[in-house]
Amino acid sequence: MIEIKNLTKVYRLNKKQMQESHTKNPKKVAVNHLSFLAKEGEIYGLLGPNGAGKTTTLRCIATIIKPTDGEIVVEGHEARKDSEAVRRSIGFLTSDIKLDPQFSVDYLFDFFGRLHNVPKDRLKARKEELFSYFGIRDFAHKPIKELSTGMKQKAAIAVSLVHDPKVIIFDEPTNGLDIITARSVTDYLRKLRDDGKVVIVSTHIMSEAQKLCDRIGVIIDGEKVAEGTVNELLIKTGGQDLEEAFFELYKAKKGA
Ligand SMILES: Nc1ncnc2c1ncn2[C@@H]1O[C@H](COP(=O)(O)OP(=O)(O)OP(=O)(O)O)[C@@H](O)[C@H]1O
Ligand SMILES: [Mg+2]
Numbered sequence: 001m002i003e004i005k006n007l008t009k010v011y012r013l014n015k016k017q018m019q020e021s022h023t024k025n026p027k028k029v030a031v032n033h034l035s036f037l038a039k040e041g042e043i044y045g046l047l048g049p050n051g052a053g054k055t056t057t058l059r060c061i062a063t064i065i066k067p068t069d070g071e072i073v074v075e076g077h078e079a080r081k082d083s084e085a086v087r088r089s090i091g092f093l094t095s096d097i098k099l100d101p102q103f104s105v106d107y108l109f110d111f112f113g114r115l116h117n118v119p120k121d122r123l124k125a126r127k128e129e130l131f132s133y134f135g136i137r138d139f140a141h142k143p144i145k146e147l148s149t150g151m152k153q154k155a156a157i158a159v160s161l162v163h164d165p166k167v168i169i170f171d172e173p174t175n176g177l178d179i180i181t182a183r184s185v186t187d188y189l190r191k192l193r194d195d196g197k198v199v200i201v202s203t204h205i206m207s208e209a210q211k212l213c214d215r216i217g218v219i220i221d222g223e224k225v226a227e228g229t230v231n232e233l234l235i236k237t238g239g240q241d242l243e244e245a246f247f248e249l250y251k252a253k254k255g256a
Contacts, residue, residue, distance in 0.1 A: 002038040002061065002167060002198055007031055007070035009056050009222075030056040032222035033070070038200050038215075040166075043193050045213030046202040047246070053222040054202035055094060058171050061200070062092040075166055075198075088116070091165035093156055093173055101145035105136055105155040108144070109162055116163035123162070130158040133188065149176045157185065167198045174208060186212050210242040218246065220253045 009031040018026060031053040038044035046054045060067045061074065063083040072079035074086045099108055109130075113123040131137050134154040139147060144155065153176060161168070170189070174182035189212065193199050203209050209216055210230050218226045218233070226233055226249050230242055239245030 005071040042214040048219040094171035206243040
């Protein structure tokens with residue numbers, strides 16, 4: 001289980017960043033008192049527009065950046081005190097962590113497997129399963145720099161799952177993928193959910209959230225403005241689909 005309580009992240013902007021954002025305020029509140037729970041056997045979706053604070057939230061959970069305030073507990077481990085244990089229990093995917101372009105998927109998979117202390121025979125079996133599921137075998141020996149966007153994404157997904165983590169945190173996992181590849185990724189996330197894992201995904205794609213997520217937290221300007229199953233969100237907003245529901249929530253938040 002993942003418990004997030006009052007998570008707040010304030011970035012300190014440098015002069016250049018302040019100029020670029022046309023502000024004189026050196027503080028940017030990216031996530032503002034955000035709380036939610038994600039349980040085993042469910043796919044929890046963080047749904048929000050560009051700049052809503054999705055990646056910031058997920059990076060805090062993955063202990064890549066430190067929250068300004070609030071609590072994060074992953075599988076009983078407090079992120080602040082026991083970041084090592086948190087990192088061991090999660091598989092994290094985000095577009096801003098890139099695999100080293102000169103190495104092959106095959107090499108990187110083994111490298112990260114050893115880093116996570118996955119025993120040799122287990123590693124072999126994991127590779128067999130993931131490479132075959134994602135159709136990686138055909139390009140497993142090519143350097144990452146020679147792969148297409150979709151191949152790179154599949155490679156990153158396989159590597160992030162090498163240690164069979166209990167918790168899966170995927171930031172916009174289908175970004176840049178064609179519908180066939182995207183479907184193989186979302187189907188795999190469903191399988192992980194059905195195996196009893198905790199799955200958190202972020203997305204701004206309404207149709208994907210509607211089909212994939214068991215529960216959704218809608219975040220706008222770093223705040224959670226609504227949460228529930230797709231049906232609950234439709235009832236709450238009177239929308240016909242998630243896109244309409246989202247626009248209702250967006251209008252209410254922005255006071256339009
Ligand atoms: N390292 C940083 N320094 C300063 N500001 C940042 C930094 N990273 C993100 N921000 C700002 O924090 C806010 C939230 O950004 P974040 O990347 O978390 O949003 P997001 O929901 O993932 O958006 P997207 O859909 O575009 O990926 C944005 O206003 C962004 O400009
Ligand atoms: Mg993002």
